[in-house]
Amino acid sequence: MKLFQSLHITRFFFILLAAVVILFVAAAAWDWLFYIALVAAACFCGFFILDVILTFSIRKPVEVSRHMARILNLGDENTVDLTIENTTNQPINLLFYEGFPVEMQMRNAERHFFLLPGEKKHFSYVFRPKTRGDFRFGNVEIFISSLLFLCKRKMIFELEQTVQVYPSILQMKQYELKVFHQQTRAQGIKKIRRIGHNNEFEQIKNYVQGDDVRTVNWKATSKKSELMVNQYQEERSQSVYSVIDKSRNMQMEFEGMTMLDYAINSTLVFSNIAIKKGDRAGLITFSDKIGTQLQAERNAGQLRRILNLLYNQKTHFREASYELLYESIHQTVKTRSLLMLYTNFESEFAMRRALPTLRRLNQKHVLVLVFFQNNEMEELAYQRIDNVENIYQSAVAEKLINLKVSIARELKQHGIQTLLTRPEDLNVSTINKYLELKAKGVI
DSSP states (O other): OHHHHHEEEOHHHHHHHHHHHHHHHHHTTOTHHHHHHHHHHHHHHHHHHHHHHHHHSSSOOEEEEEEOOSEEETTSOEEEEEEEEEOSSSOEEEEEEOOOOGGGOOSSOOEEEEEOTTOEEEEEEEEOOOSOEEEEEOOEEEEEEOTTOSEEEEEEEOOOEEEEEESOHHHHHHHHHHHHTTOOGGGTOOOOOOOSOOOEEEEEEEOOTTSOGGGBOHHHHHHHTSOEEEEEEOOOOOEEEEEEEOSGGGGOEETTEEHHHHHHHHHHHHHHHHHHTTOEEEEEEESSSEEEEEEEEOSTTHHHHHHHHHHTOOOOSSOOOHHHHHHHHHHHOOSOOEEEEEOOOSSHHHHHHHHHHHHHHHHHSEEEEEEEOOHHHHHHHTSOOOSHHHHHHHHHHHHHHHHHHHHHHHHHHTTOEEEEEOGGGHHHHHHHHHHHHHHHTOO
């Protein structure tokens, strides 16, 4: 029964069978064709039996394996590697079907290739997940045939596995390298020199050429009989919070990813940079109610806690309550902190409704409001005009773009620092703003 379940007849089989049938039909008119038809039928049956024996004689003619990372990165290209090995001493034809996740929508993808005895075949493909969560890779199906190609053997390899897609750790590492290994300018990250002195004393040390003479410690110099200077370090360990709006405004998609997911990726990158710079990183999420609240810390496990909390965030299809956010921050964040607020305003009315609360937050903390430009609107605004419909589309798109700029301008007029950025530039923009505030001593 297993043989019949895995046996598949090829199209070439039916072509040959049709040819034998035609010979027998023609033999009704020409008797001499009957013997040729008998020989052809006998050869056809013999080759078919031989093909079945060649195809099914070896229990496991091929080995298949799949290799990928245990945790995939949201929005990045993750490589999946597949290896197929011919373990027989005869060449075989293969028709290969990978168990792609349903989210990839690749139902008809197949690979057809030829393997010599003992040959290995390696190939890979790229999976770019657009959402966080679990993704299931299914079993691999292979159809094997010999050089006679009269039948196929179906084999299923139990390679089903579930992988988790987390906020992009890859982007986090890339931007860490850019910030701390002098690879910044070409990547759009500004290197900002801090002006002036800070006041946190570190130690007294011997004077070396280049030290500021204004830091000479004359008491220590008289005791040691050599020039001694005070050494100061940056005032560090400031509290930095990423505040993520999870309301319905953050459900809008750019290139398949929601603004919430862009904000989540940026939060992980930004929090890592802040911790590496010596500050304390925390996390707050909200919509119509307060979600996650993680106190700002800089210990070894803080980034892992932030990553795990970001993994489970989901959009709430309700209006954001900025008043509730203010009350929560007022109760839980006692020291002046940097609040990097990821949100979105699609109208001046929505912005002005939240403005009084944002101003109150800005009085107690350093508030940076991050919201998004609409790339699709820019494409429509600058599209080629071919008809009247294009004129209307371009005019409406330009109006919406100007509306975003107007909202950002009004927020700045009220003293709120604002980042209006494209989704793909979000990481660079937030890091530059943080480094700028750090250099100015604002935080």
